[in-house]
Amino acid sequence: MKRLAILTLILILIAGIAYAKDYEVKKKAGEYDVEIKIDKNPPVVGDNNIEIEIKDAAGKYVTDAKVKVEYSMPAMPGMPAMNYKTDAELKGSEYKAKMNLSMSGPWNIAIKITRYEKTTTVRFNVDAR
Secondary structure (H helix, E strand, O other): OHHHHHHHHHHHHHHHHHOOOOEEEEEEEOOEEEEEEEOOOOOOOEEEEEEEEEEOOOOOEOOOOEEEEEEEEOOEOOEOOEEEEEEEEEEOOEEEEEEEEOOOEEEEEEEEEEEOOEEEEEEEEEEEO
């Protein structure tokens, strides 16, 4: 009976890890509500898919913006700062991109939304493992 309980607990833990939630950030950027999801939580060294959902003040999806993802790691002793950029592509009502985090540690991420010749930026930090 005790073995069955332990086995059940292990299976529940494995299922929880297999279906872990994405890394999610919700922020206000000027007149926009922005929801960002990264497919790994926590983000990992290597490829991480990022989805960006942008809604205007009326709650409608923004699908006519140019969205750029800029991610960087600050300089550390013996290592220069790392800076990367990628364009996000509109797929349905979300913008999607892939970030390749080259090493573990703290990363600064800026989502730049350009619409009607005005750029708004959302910033957040992640710790890649």
